[in-house]
Amino acid sequence: MNNARYYLAIDLGATSGRAILGTLADGRLETAELARFPNKMISVDNHLHWDLDSLFSEILHALKTVADQEIPLSSIGIDAWGVDVTLFDRRGRMLEPPYSYRDARTTGIPEEFFGEMPREELYALTGIQFMHFNTLFQLYELRQRRARTLESAYRVLFIPDAISYLLTGEMVTEYTIASTSQMLDPHTRQFSPKLLEMIGLAGRFPRIVMPGTRVGTLSESVQQRTGLGAVPVVAVAGHDTASAVAALPAVDKSIAYISSGTWSLMGVESPKPVITEESYQLNFTNEGGADGGTRLLKNICGLWLLERCRDEWDDPALTHEAIVEAARDSRPFRSLINPDSPRFANPPSMTTAIRSYCAESGQPTPETPGEFARCIMESLALRYRQVFDMLRVLTSRSPRALHVIGGGSKNNLLNSFTASALNIPVTAGPAEATAVGNILMQSIADGATTSISAARRVARASSKLTRHAPQQREQWEEMNRQFRVYNNKV
Numbered sequence: 001m002n003n004a005r006y007y008l009a010i011d012l013g014a015t016s017g018r019a020i021l022g023t024l025a026d027g028r029l030e031t032a033e034l035a036r037f038p039n040k041m042i043s044v045d046n047h048l049h050w051d052l053d054s055l056f057s058e059i060l061h062a063l064k065t066v067a068d069q070e071i072p073l074s075s076i077g078i079d080a081w082g083v084d085v086t087l088f089d090r091r092g093r094m095l096e097p098p099y100s101y102r103d104a105r106t107t108g109i110p111e112e113f114f115g116e117m118p119r120e121e122l123y124a125l126t127g128i129q130f131m132h133f134n135t136l137f138q139l140y141e142l143r144q145r146r147a148r149t150l151e152s153a154y155r156v157l158f159i160p161d162a163i164s165y166l167l168t169g170e171m172v173t174e175y176t177i178a179s180t181s182q183m184l185d186p187h188t189r190q191f192s193p194k195l196l197e198m199i200g201l202a203g204r205f206p207r208i209v210m211p212g213t214r215v216g217t218l219s220e221s222v223q224q225r226t227g228l229g230a231v232p233v234v235a236v237a238g239h240d241t242a243s244a245v246a247a248l249p250a251v252d253k254s255i256a257y258i259s260s261g262t263w264s265l266m267g268v269e270s271p272k273p274v275i276t277e278e279s280y281q282l283n284f285t286n287e288g289g290a291d292g293g294t295r296l297l298k299n300i301c302g303l304w305l306l307e308r309c310r311d312e313w314d315d316p317a318l319t320h321e322a323i324v325e326a327a328r329d330s331r332p333f334r335s336l337i338n339p340d341s342p343r344f345a346n347p348p349s350m351t352t353a354i355r356s357y358c359a360e361s362g363q364p365t366p367e368t369p370g371e372f373a374r375c376i377m378e379s380l381a382l383r384y385r386q387v388f389d390m391l392r393v394l395t396s397r398s399p400r401a402l403h404v405i406g407g408g409s410k411n412n413l414l415n416s417f418t419a420s421a422l423n424i425p426v427t428a429g430p431a432e433a434t435a436v437g438n439i440l441m442q443s444i445a446d447g448a449t450t451s452i453s454a455a456r457r458v459a460r461a462s463s464k465l466t467r468h469a470p471q472q473r474e475q476w477e478e479m480n481r482q483f484r485v486y487n488n489k490v
Contacts (some may be wrong), residue, residue, distance in 0.1 A: 004133045005448045006073050008034075008066060009438035010059055010255065011240065012080035015039055015307070016261050019053055019062035020432065021071065022439030022449055027461040029439065031432055035062040050159070052086060056166050060225055061397045063218075067227030072228045076218075077236035077438045079243045080159040080182030083135045083286075087153040088162075092169075098159065102132035104328035112144065116198060120280065125192050127275040129285035129299060135181035139199045140334040156204050168216035168233050170463040171206040175305050177238035179209055179288035180222050186273040186286045186294060198256065210289045211237040211246075212445040236284070236441035237290040241297075243437035244405050244454060246290035246291060247430065248462035256399040258418070259433070260408025262304045266387045267297025274394055290441060293454045296394065298387050299307035301339045303408055305376045308350035309369070318369055324413050326370030327377060329364045333479050335363045335375045339383050361486045373402045381417035382483040388422050402426045405433035412466065419468040420476045430463040 007490040011018045019035040037058035041048045062329040066073060086098040096147045099105070111131050114122075119130065129132065135158075142150040157165060158177040161369070165171050178184050183195045189208065197204040209215075219229040237243040244259045259265040274296050287295045310318060347353040351372060355365040358375075366372040392398050401424055404415050409428035419426040431437055440455035449455050470476075 004056040005443065005446060006071050007439045007442040007446075008063075008073055008076045009236075009435040009442075010078040010163065011435045011438060012039060012055065012163070013240065014080070014081050016467060017058060018437070019065075019233060019437070020435035021066070022435070022442075024439070024443055025459070026462060027458055029436065029458050030457070031439070034065050035367035041102060042097065043154050044097060044151070046103060048100040050084065050100055052094065052097055052162065054160075056163065059163065059167075060222070063176055063222070063226040063228055066323070072230070074232045074249060075214075075232040075234045075442045077234045077442045078160040079238055079240045080163070081242070082158075082176070082239050083133060083138070084159055084333070085135055085138070086157050086159065086162040087149050088155045088157065088165075089152055092165075094162075095152055100164070101138075101329050103133075104346075105138045105380070106132045106141050108132075109141045111143070111408050115213050122182070123280045124275060125195065126182050126184060127186050127273045127286035128180075129277070129283050130297065136199070139201060145286070150200070151203060155206060155289075156201060158204070158238065160177065161206070161235075164215045164233050164235065167218055167222055167248075170216035171217045172209045172213070172215055172235055173205050173207065173480040174213075174235040174238035175208055175210050176242035176288040176290065177204075179286075180239055181203055184288070186275070187470050189288070189292070197229050198225065198333070203319065206262060207265075209235050211235060212239055214445060217468060232269070234384035234442045239287065239293070240434045242288060242290050242295065243435075244433040244443065245269070245295055246437035246441060246455065247433040247459045248403055248405065248456055249465060250403055250427075250461050251453070252401075254397065254399055255401045256388060257403045257405060258384065258408070259406045260302060260411070260414075261406045262301040262302055263309065264329045264384070264408065265297050266300060266384060266391070266394060267295050268391055268399065269393070270294045270296045276394070279394050281340065282394065284390070284394060290437065291334060295352040296391070298390070300383055300387060301344055302380065305339060305344055305350060305354070306373060307411070309376070311355075312349060312351055313369055315482050317488055324372045324411060326368070327373035328413055330368070330370040330374040332374070333378060334371060335366055336374060336382065336479070336483050337379045337487050339376070339379055356403045377411070377414045377417055379483070381415060381421040383482055384418050385421040385480055386484075400424060404428040405430060407431055409433075409466070415466070416468045419470045420472055421480065423472070423473055423476070426446045427465050428468065430459065433459075436462075447455045
């Protein structure tokens with residue numbers, strides 16, 4: 001493949017990170033995982049933080065692998081989860097490991113903030129879904145307790161921007177990751193001056209750049225440590241969901257999508273923000289898209305519930321495949337939960353939390369892994385239906401199909417349930433949508449791909465897709481009604 005171009009995606013998730021090599025040639029993309037490493041929260045003074053130093057060390061190791069294999073990289077791009085930030089002093093030193101959004105310190109903080117600015121005004125400014133761990137509330141909490149780190153902060157960087165800085169020495173704020181903060185004005189695509197003043201951080205964020213902007217090249221110290229040359233680092237769609245949506249293998253923009261993984265993010269693409277009384281009441285979010293548009297969506301607690309249960313079971317025989325098969329063999333609709341109940345955010349025991357929910361709502365409690373998994377997956381599908389109905393109201397349109405992308409696209413049972421719950425066809429794949437979107441945004445910056453639409457055609461030509469048709473329509477409609485009843489009891 002003499003015309004091949006090579007790109008490296010650093011894809012950082014809430015449980016693991018990966019280095020994915022993309023090879024683009026003749027309109028097709030091939031991906032290969034060069035490295036995978038854990039991303040575990042660490043406890044510092046009884047608070048949960050991310051070990052950014054460890055992540056950066058793993059990334060350097062992955063870059064050294066690229067150098068050892070003599071791969072002629074065109075560029076590198078970094079994507080990660082949203083909202084969390086890192087504080088740096090004037091000398092460019094990290095003041096402390098970044099807090100994790102799973103840390104409990106922001107519980108109750110939004111209510112304090114609303115004493116200074118009403119909820120309605122904040123939503124009108126930003127159009128962002130209220131979640132207690134949004135960046136705004138994290139920084140406001142630091143201000144409220146007069147944290148020294150905030151007082152010493154010269155620059156505030158989101159996680160992918162912090163990694164780009166560590167690689168290049170250049171500081172920027174990428175648009176899509178900034179849009180998760182609940183501080184960005186979606187109309188101007190700039191931070192709200194009023195909100196920055198309220199938390200005392202005016203002038204502390206670097207300039208905002210759009211996806212596809214070249215940040216810089218690997219610094220001399222990184223070149224020496226890895227053996228690579230001055231490889232460009234590109235600000236891709238830094239928010240992992242924005243990268244995943246960039247890789248939707250669909251031409252029709254009227255479809256709905258779910259980026260399925262630890263979180264399930266369900267939404268549609270919109271040319272402009274949807275900030276109305278209805279979207280406020282339904283708590284929908286307007287985040288930035290790779291094309292500069294808007295992703296109108298809602299965050300749903302996804303396969304995090306099953307991952308936490310699996311951690312408790314601690315049984316090597318209970319692979320993901322084995323758990324799905326056990327769920328398939330379990331009795332349908334035995335127990336249902338609301339995946340977005342606050343009690344499932346980060347309980348000491350997920351299985352105990354699920355049992356308690358079922359008992360309080362008068363349902364049988366799950367006992368076996370198969371029963372827990374079936375409960376979680378049926379409940380997720382029914383929650384998707386609720387959010388899908390909300391999208392219909394907000395957009396005055398009814399998407400004819402749903403695309404599931406990300407790791408959850410491999411869960412055929414959940415995707416089959418989703419097709420039936422929504423009563424529309426579901427197309428699943430690619431599983432590596434985030435890395436694919438990251439890579440294709442690099443190829444656009446490189447000039448090898450001409451546009452987002454062209455990138456999606458490449459994604460479609462390069463992906464193995466699975467299609468699911470609705471089944472048992474009447475039964476799922478009845479369960480949708482029961483699901484709402486159970487949720488009203490707890």
